[in-house]
Amino acid sequence: xxxxLRVENLNAGYVQKDQRIIAARDINLEVAQGEFxxxxxxxxxxxxxxxxxxxxxxxxxxEVFSGRVEFNGEDLLSKSPQExxxxxxxxxxxxxxxxxxxxxPVMRVRHQFYDMMRAHLGHNDTQHYDSRVLEMFRMVGIAxxxxxxxxxxxxxxxxxxxxIAMALALRPKLVILDEPTTALDVVIQxxxxxxxxxxxxxxxxxxxxxxxxxxxxxxxxxxxxxxxxGSIVERAAAEELYNEPLHPYTYGLMNSFPPLVGRRKRMHGxxxxxxxxxxxxxxxxxxxxxxxxxxxxxxxxxxxLEEVTxxxxxxxxxxxxxxxxxxx
Amino acid sequence: MLPVNSIAMQAHEQQASPExxxxxxxxxxxxxxxxxxxxxxxxxxxxxxxxxxxxxxxxLVGESGSGKTTVARVIGRLYAPTAGTIRINGEAVPAxxxxxxxxxxxxxxxxxxxxxYASLNPLHSVGYTISRPLRIHNLxxxxxxxxxxxxxxxxCELKPADLFINKLPHELxxxxxxxxxxxxxxxxxxxxxxxxxxxxxLDVSIRLDIMNLMLDLKDEEGISYLFITHDLAGAxxxxxxxxxxxASYLVxxxPSDDVINEPLHPYTELLKSAAPKPESGLKPEEISTNYDIxxxxxxxxxxxxxxxxxxxxxxxKVVVPPLLEVKPGHYxxxxxxxxx
Numbered sequence: 001x002x003x004x005l006r007v008e009n010l011n012a013g014y015v016q017k018d019q020r021i022i023a024a025r026d027i028n029l030e031v032a033q034g035e036f037x038x039x040x041x042x043x044x045x046x047x048x049x050x051x052x053x054x055x056x057x058x059x060x061x062x063e064v065f066s067g068r069v070e071f072n073g074e075d076l077l078s079k080s081p082q083e084x085x086x087x088x089x090x091x092x093x094x095x096x097x098x099x100x101x102x103x104x105p106v107m108r109v110r111h112q113f114y115d116m117m118r119a120h121l122g123h124n125d126t127q128h129y130d131s132r133v134l135e136m137f138r139m140v141g142i143a144x145x146x147x148x149x150x151x152x153x154x155x156x157x158x159x160x161x162x163x164i165a166m167a168l169a170l171r172p173k174l175v176i177l178d179e180p181t182t183a184l185d186v187v188i189q190x191x192x193x194x195x196x197x198x199x200x201x202x203x204x205x206x207x208x209x210x211x212x213x214x215x216x217x218x219x220x221x222x223x224x225x226x227x228x229x230g231s232i233v234e235r236a237a238a239e240e241l242y243n244e245p246l247h248p249y250t251y252g253l254m255n256s257f258p259p260l261v262g263r264r265k266r267m268h269g270x271x272x273x274x275x276x277x278x279x280x281x282x283x284x285x286x287x288x289x290x291x292x293x294x295x296x297x298x299x300x301x302x303x304x305l306e307e308v309t310x311x312x313x314x315x316x317x318x319x320x321x322x323x324x325x326x327x328x
Numbered sequence: 329m330l331p332v333n334s335i336a337m338q339a340h341e342q343q344a345s346p347e348x349x350x351x352x353x354x355x356x357x358x359x360x361x362x363x364x365x366x367x368x369x370x371x372x373x374x375x376x377x378x379x380x381x382x383x384x385x386x387x388l389v390g391e392s393g394s395g396k397t398t399v400a401r402v403i404g405r406l407y408a409p410t411a412g413t414i415r416i417n418g419e420a421v422p423a424x425x426x427x428x429x430x431x432x433x434x435x436x437x438x439x440x441x442x443x444x445y446a447s448l449n450p451l452h453s454v455g456y457t458i459s460r461p462l463r464i465h466n467l468x469x470x471x472x473x474x475x476x477x478x479x480x481x482x483x484c485e486l487k488p489a490d491l492f493i494n495k496l497p498h499e500l501x502x503x504x505x506x507x508x509x510x511x512x513x514x515x516x517x518x519x520x521x522x523x524x525x526x527x528x529x530l531d532v533s534i535r536l537d538i539m540n541l542m543l544d545l546k547d548e549e550g551i552s553y554l555f556i557t558h559d560l561a562g563a564x565x566x567x568x569x570x571x572x573x574x575a576s577y578l579v580x581x582x583p584s585d586d587v588i589n590e591p592l593h594p595y596t597e598l599l600k601s602a603a604p605k606p607e608s609g610l611k612p613e614e615i616s617t618n619y620d621i622x623x624x625x626x627x628x629x630x631x632x633x634x635x636x637x638x639x640x641x642x643x644x645k646v647v648v649p650p651l652l653e654v655k656p657g658h659y660x661x662x663x664x665x666x667x668x
Contacts, residue, residue: 042531155621185391185558190602190615212532215561215604219612242606256532258565260605261588266543267565269536273501 004173004206005031005054010067012053013046013230013277020065021278023049025230027067028305031174031206036197038221038238039210040253042274046230047210048097051176054208055094056084072173090120092174093167099180102163103151109162110147113169120170136165140195157188164196168203177209193220214250215257218242226250229275229285232305235313246314249286284317292318348418349520349552350380350403355412357395357402361625368625372398374576376412377651380520383546385553387563387584389599390573393624396556399573400522403554404439405430416520435465438513442525444505448497454481454508455493461515476515484511485541503534507541514545524556539566560603564588569657572596575622575632578651582658592660594637631662639664 007029013022023046031037041047052058054069056076069076072091079087088094096102104112113133118124134144140161151159160180167175177196181189197220200207211217217224218238226234226247234247245251252270272289283299284290290298297317305315355376362368373395380386388396401407403414405425414421416436425433441447448457458477462468468476478489484507486492497505506526513521523542527535543566545551555566563570563584570587572580572595580593591597601613622632630645631637637644644663651661 042533157621186560187391187598187602187615190612194612194615213604214532215606218606219604219610239610242610253533256536257604258536258561259607260561260564260600260603261608263585264564266540267536268540270533271537273503273534274531 002033003030004033004035004072005029005208006068006070007050007054008068008070010050010053010069011065012049012058012063012067013065014049014061015063016061016278019278022065023230023277024053026304027232029225029232029235031208033173034200034204034206036200036207036209036220036222038217038224039208039227040212040214040217040224041210041227042212042253044274044277045227046277047227048178050227051094051178051208051210055088055092055176056081057088057094086120089116089167089172090170091172092176093170093172094176094178095163095167095180097179097182099160099163103159105151108148108150109154113166116166117169132169133165136169139168139199140165141191157184157192160184160188161192161195164192168199168205171203172205174206174208177207179211180209182211182213213257214253226253229280230277231285231302231315232313233286233315235305237311240312246308246312246319247286247316248290248292248318252289252291284315294318347381348379349382349384349416350378350554351413351415351418352376352378352399352403353413353415355399355402355414356410357398357407358410370624371576371627372624373402374648376578378571378578378581380552380554382519382552383550384569385543385546385555385567386569386571387555387557387567388571388573389557389560389563391558393575393621394573395576396573397524400439400524400554400556404437404522405433406439431465435516436518437520437522438516438518440506440509440513440521440523440526443529444502444509445497445529447509448505450497452496453493454486454495454497454500457508458511458515461512465516467516480511480515483514483545484508485537486511501534502530503537506530506534506538510538510541510545514549514551517549518551520552520554522554522556525558526555527562528557528559535562542566560588560599561605572599575627576624577632577648577661579633579661580659581651582655582660586655586658592654592658592665593633593662594639594664595633598636 007027010024010027011022012024013020027050039047053064058064064077110133114126114129117129133147137144142158142161146154154162181192209221218241221238223237224241225232228249234250241250245254255267256269258267270289275285282302284302287293287298294317303315303317303320305313308314308319355373357373359370359372360367361370376399378386388399390396402409421433455477458480459473462473462476477493481489481492486504486507527538530538542553546553557563567584569582570584571578572593574595580587580596587596591600598615601615616638628635628645630647631649634640634644649661649663649666651659652666653659654665
């Protein structure tokens with residue numbers, strides 16, 4: 001599969017009183033065509049900043065400090081805001097966290113679709129628009145009657161599906177979902193994700209889904225990147241990550257979700273709380289909470305994200321120089 | 329109101345009475361919405377009965393709008409019930425209470441709220457927030473008050489207490505704020521705590537800490553919890569018994585392991601199949617995407633879940649089935665399991 005999105009050494013964050021707070025640090029990522037990448041992490045770990053940096057939506061005081069974002073062979077960071085506006089929605093779209101609230105409350109759903117399509121397609125063929133909107137509605141499972149509804153006449157789950165339909169209407173190559181379903185009930189959440197995944201298989205677009213719910217990701221994503229305090233600490237295929245998490249943070253995060261089935265037993269999450277991004281020390285940012293911390297090493301040097309076994313990456317001193325040993 | 333539904337519950341209650349902290353019987357709560365001739369009645373809770381034993385945790389699970397929060401608010405006396413009785417330690421809670429009675433009631437029943445950012449006064453220090461219930465209930469004064477506040481903070485793992493006592497909410501993390509929320513509920517030494525989604529706004533790595541703290545307090549202080557959540561796995565972790573609500577009705581009630589591993593009601597099945605459970609295989613189950621959200625102002629006759637139920641039969645759409653005991657301690661409101 002060819003690479004659709006390549007992020008290289010990206011540093012992005014916020015400027016506060018001449019001080020740079022790096023919220024996404026040295027990010028390296030690749031998303032193949034048709035791949036479903038899950039980006040897992042807790043609030044404040046920089047996952048949304050990363051999504052905004054990729055889509056060119058990071059606004060002051062936010063800033064991309066360095067690095068490269070290559071999408072479909074083009075360097076996105078050198079594009080002007082006007083050029084980015086043409087790429088967004090048409091080539092890549094983003095569904096945001098409270099996206100139920102992005103719909104204009106005084107406009108019928110149909111006209112909101114028209115607006116978006118007119119801006120990107122340049123013509124005003126409403127018949128063509130209608131056929132596309134109806135096709136999208138069918139795909140996300142909303143009855144055509146709702147085309148002329150106002151947003152307040154729709155339930156939260158339906159609004160979310162309308163926004164997803166909008167994000168898919170121009171057949172983008174990449175869809176970024178930023179906690180698309182956290183505000184919804186489990187049943188609605190699952191049915192929306194099921195529909196998106198079905199569409200991905202049919203249409204062949206790629207997905208980056210950002211969420212804190214690792215147990216959900218291991219079920220639906222192809223591969224997973226785990227972020228902690230601005231850095232990717234582990235990257236692997238979903239199944240491998242679930243069966244054998246390498247980084248102690250991934251392990252702790254996995255153990256923070258009590259299993260649903262089986263017998264009840266006492267579990268322990270991760271003691272302490274995530275660090276403040278403005279006061280990170282030189283060492284591994286997880287070291288203060290890490291049960292496997294190596295005294296005198298982890299606090300001093302931050303380990304880079306390295307390949308531990310083929311296609312498995314971890315940023316942890318426990319696995320440094322382990323590649324040669326474990327491949328045998 | 330709906331007497332048929334309650335027969336089985338009565339038997340259950342009588343057996344549980346001596347040890348029970350909370351007995352709710354036939355609770356119904358209606359809200360009137362709209363005005364100018366467009367009044368409609370929303371029945372948020374219909375004929376809800378539940379008994380909670382000492383040191384027991386019952387999780388109340390359901391989707392938004394199922395009435396689970398309303399149940400807690402009626403029991404906690406933030407709303408008055410439309411019908412039904414509530415007993416605390418076997419004593420009926422009167423329909424109307426004066427200030428003194430309400431104070432006595434709140435010494436026994438406390439609440440923990442969902443949003444630790446909104447439920448603490450941003451202008452009050454942690455110490456002041458914890459000292460308020462002690463003062464209002466006249467439980468401590470002067471130096472004793474300070475000592476009690478410290479003791480309660482340390483009890484909730486806000487250690488050392490002196491570090492936290494003068495802090496304002498904005499100086500605390502989400503998990504620490506929720507600990508303050510728990511400490512405030514704990515201050516008066518309640519017997520029952522109604523916890524309304526206490527972990528849903530917290531970071532995942534903090535959630536278990538908070539749940540473990542609540543479980544420790546249950547064992548050591550002898551507290552019972554009504555734990556409200558939409559997370560089935562969290563309910564299973566916390567609770568001895570799980571109660572499932574759908575469209576204002578209690579549809580299933582039973583021991584946690586039984587409800588999760590052998591659900592009886594088709595809605596519980598649906599909830600279970602929709603919840604992530606990588607431990608039972610990484611390929612998720614397909615769920616039906618065809619559903620309508622029930623309109624509480626205009627529920628169809630019969631079982632409220634029938635329009636979505638894959639197993640629905642014509643007789644399901646006639647009357648609301650009663651909540652009946654199908655296996656020991658395991659109740660369901662579904663005629664598929666009632667041999668009638």
